[in-house]
Amino acid sequence: MTAADAPKILILATEDCAYPGANSVGQAHLTYPENTFLLRVREPAMFPEKFYLDCFDKGIAGIIVMSCGVECPYEGAYNALAARINRVYQTMKARGLDIRRLRLTAICTVCNRAFLKEVQQMVDLMNELGAPGSEVKATSPAA
């Protein structure tokens, strides 16, 4: 499988914590697969449930939300985010999507080992699961 064909993984990384954490991976000249696309966000609590579901509809295979966790500089945002991700899980289940395609985690500015671990786990999982929706086909009676 070439990088272009590999399942695409979207990473939403907070500008205060996870995005610098991802940069620290680069500064250490470590490596991770190319089918990962990092978007810098102020705070992922801004994304409504629909955003995640639309991403899967568009062909994003997995999403890692890399937040600041309890270090979040915005009061109440992490709890709101966690609650929202839970609601997305409910919809994903209803649609037959494997909820492991969406993962909420916390990455700090120097968490380069944790970053690599999270990315590799999602890459391995996506290689196993395939494109979003494939699990629905696999379990449908017509399949």
Next chain:
Amino acid sequence: MTDNTPKLPKDERVAVYICHCGGNISDAVKVEELEELARRIPGVSVVRRNTFMCSDPGQQLIIDDLKAGNADRVVVCACAPHLHETTFRGAVARGGLNPYMYEHANIREQVSWVHHGPGATAKAAKLVQAAVAKAGNLRALEPIRMEARRHATVVGGGIAGMKAALDLARRGIDVTLVEKSPFLGGNLARLDRLFPTEDKAADLLASLYAQVTASRRITVLTCAEVVAHSGYVGHFDLTVRRAAPTTTEDLELIARFEKAGSPLGTFVPFVGFAPVLPATAEETIAVATGAVVLAVGFRHYVPRQGEYGYGDNPEVVTLTQLIEALAGEQPGGQLMVNGRAIRTMALIRCVGSRHIPGVDEEDENGNLNQHCSRVCCTASLQAEREIKQRFPETVIYDFYRDIRAYGRGHEEYYCGASRDGVLFIRFEPTGRPVVARSPAGSDNPLTVTVADKLLADRELEVPVDLVVLANGMVPGDTAKLVELTKIPTGADRFLLEVHPKLRPVEVKEAGILLAGTCQAPMDTTEACAAAAAAAVKAAAVLSRGYVELDPFVARIDPELCKGTGACIEECPQEGCMSLVDGKATVNPALCTGCGMCVAVCPEGAIEVNGWTLRQYEAMVDAIVAAPVEA
């Protein structure tokens, strides 16, 4: 899969600039190919490359294109955005375009430094495609201008803190100097002479102390700690708590101060200056300030029990303890340490520094000190020279991994120590010297055993009277400060600047600056230079009387808003959002731009300026779209 080919709003023209970053990017990414790919992205009107886009010629490319009307928005593909966003926004503004019509693609830290194979160029192209998609959805924004308080707070009363406070005061800025201990002077007060000038630390501190305490612009608070922090550049509100000292270190210093019997305001060696008596009751002080300079210093590494025999043998001391012994009374012609005559001594370098994973033991928090402490090499040579000059009969064995006498005048200490007869013995990091008690009947209490690297690993047994551990510098206790201010720390746990070369005393949060050894191991010269730089940076911001903040706050589309009030319920900032005439409104001064309101608006009527949902949707569309073909 749906047709997600990204489409820019009509007629918008994006200029794309690709930086080679010397070879940092172009060694892994085929920049010529990337240039061709970028040209084929819909909406791209100009693509150019430069060896260093951040250089003046690189920035001039942007300015010239904008002035020539070649583009109305800009994407720069370069290093991490926090390094040069300000640089490129400035170039965009000088080209006559709104500075917020600019987007950044990070193709160094997140492409060329992490992807080393043939896929690096394709990955970079995808990120450029996504950045262009976002750029197509940018809108002109105006910074929010706020009045700035002409007041700065300096946290830490060592040499860097006093220097920063004084430099700020000289520029007409009022300063509150907050020091946790009862004494000013910091770690420098616990040294004697300073390399390379051989000035007395006490004289240097006395000069600064006199000026600081004489300045009508500087208020000194000792026994004081910042316990709460809010606000933004120009408008920080700090809560400072003064309380009676309780730490063992402070109580020991107070005991030494009292024993010296010196009046307030005079220097007590290895303690510092007490401007007032230590606090006896707790009080809380509100400090309204415009900038904060962090000068909270470092701690000397304290060897673990048993590390090179430390703690188990009274004849094993640290370099800081040796310096204090040398500064004390030394009657007769023989070096005395802890009441023992020293005829032969060993000095072991890199204690608590340059740890190697898998070789060295982590501390109780799982940390290793992999950094070089930089100053202990010359400080060790300085102590050895002093001993050789004052007590020439003393035999000194110097056990080293490397000797890094890096600064101006430092090499002379090494040459001098060699001339003086110090014996240098090199060891491998995996073959550290072993310190053990000598056999009964030996003339010397300790024996150092090591494989001499320069003698083909021949094992040497060196009997000595004293072992000195050249202990390094480790970060001070900054955990509370980091939690309060959210400023990042590096892998070495020192406070982390934005860019070591281009923005060396700034942190990500505007208005907070770093001075001295809270940032990294430094000698006094470097700490004072950093303090002066931090003071100038703070004064430059506060002297204008106003600050401009990024306008990344929530914006309501009144056409779409139906006044459900969901945003008001969700917003964590009291008073930030309200309903006026049935429509939501935002107070930009209170909005932090967290975007929590965006997610709950059923009408999609709210966006955060510069970080809109539509921009993210466009970027996702670009990521899932078919690759651009060359």
